[in-house]
Amino acid sequence: MLWSGVRMASFEEVSAELNRVVAKSEEVAAALEQAGQLADEAVQLLTAVMRGAGQLEGEFGQAVQQWSEVATRAAELSQAVTAVRQRVESYRRTLEADRASSNAAGPTASAGPPSSLPPTTWIERQRAQLPTYVTSGFHRDEEGHGDLVQSGAEPNGEDRAIAQHLVAIGRVRPRTFPTAAQHVEIKVGWRMRTSGVRRAEVVVNNRLCEGPLSCFELLPLLLLPGQTLVVHDPVRSHTFQGKGTR
Structure with a gap:
């Protein structure tokens, strides 16, 4: 094995860790989605408040723009997390397919070199x-x-x-x-x-x-x-x- 003094993780352990990564990424995506929704609500509230604010209207406008950027960035990050999660899921499916193929081939073939x-x-x-x-x-x-x-x-x-x-x-x-x-x-x-x-x-x-x-x-x-x-x-x-x- 190529791990220096470290035990090679079993298929079940690797699969379990990948499942944890997928679960965590789903939590992150959900949190980002909620953050984006809250930012959108802040934009709506500030937009309503700034009407008739007189001299403060310019400052309220800047705040609205900043909250809009927060909402946009949260959406972009959510998409990035989803893309990474899909890659992890794809890698997990590949491992599962290789495992199934090795089991079907029998112990002699599964232990063979590349x-x-x-x-x-x-x-x-x-x-x-x-x-x-x-x-x-x-x-x-x-x-x-x-x-x-x-x-x-x-x-x-x-x-x-x-x-x-x-x-x-x-x-x-x-x-x-x-x-x-x-x-x-x-x-x-x-x-x-x-x-x-x-x-x-x-x-x-x-x-x-x-x-x-x-x-x-x-x-x-x-x-x-x-x-x-x-x-x-x-x-x-x-x-x-x-x-x-x-």
């Missing part, structure tokens, strides 16, 4: 389910375990540990932070290194970055000898062999 499925089918299916609002990737290791990985800082400090390692091996200057430490491909490579997985694939929704201190340059240094990571970006597939030291 190559046990037609590669293009697996790649296209995963890419179709990836969120579009943030760089994301879905990885799968040699035992068939997989998970969604997204770019950005990690609550457990994983990205900082990656940066410290790059400093320790002399690839990054002290007191600097390479942005690649928060990239999907680098996180997967780091988890392979710390868990000992020998081979994995990751499908990402953005092109692999290149240049100094890029994923293209740093991945071989994170992977240990004997480890292989295949990155499928929207343009092509890239295979990285480990050249790092312990």
Whole structure:
């Protein structure tokens, strides 16, 4: 598994967490809808009050405009929350479909590596389910375990540990932070290194970055000898062999 010292969550646990996310998003959407309605009521009340307000009519007009903007913004946020909830629900349905397919195929097929499925089918299916609002990737290791990985800082400090390692091996200057430490491909490579997985694939929704201190340059240094990571970006597939030291 690609989690460094962390137990891979079961399907039931992942499904339960996704259900909680959907429930929370519904609560947020409902609260935003109520906020928009209250803002609309405020606009109506102020509009009625400002008539005949004399010198204060200009100030009341500004207040009406501000409350109107609040109502508009609440509606926009509600739509954004709904869109994210739909993506989560889509991801959950994909997991459920994969689970059902694995159960129907039997234990031997479900435990197989990524190559046990037609590669293009697996790649296209995963890419179709990836969120579009943030760089994301879905990885799968040699035992068939997989998970969604997204770019950005990690609550457990994983990205900082990656940066410290790059400093320790002399690839990054002290007191600097390479942005690649928060990239999907680098996180997967780091988890392979710390868990000992020998081979994995990751499908990402953005092109692999290149240049100094890029994923293209740093991945071989994170992977240990004997480890292989295949990155499928929207343009092509890239295979990285480990050249790092312990």
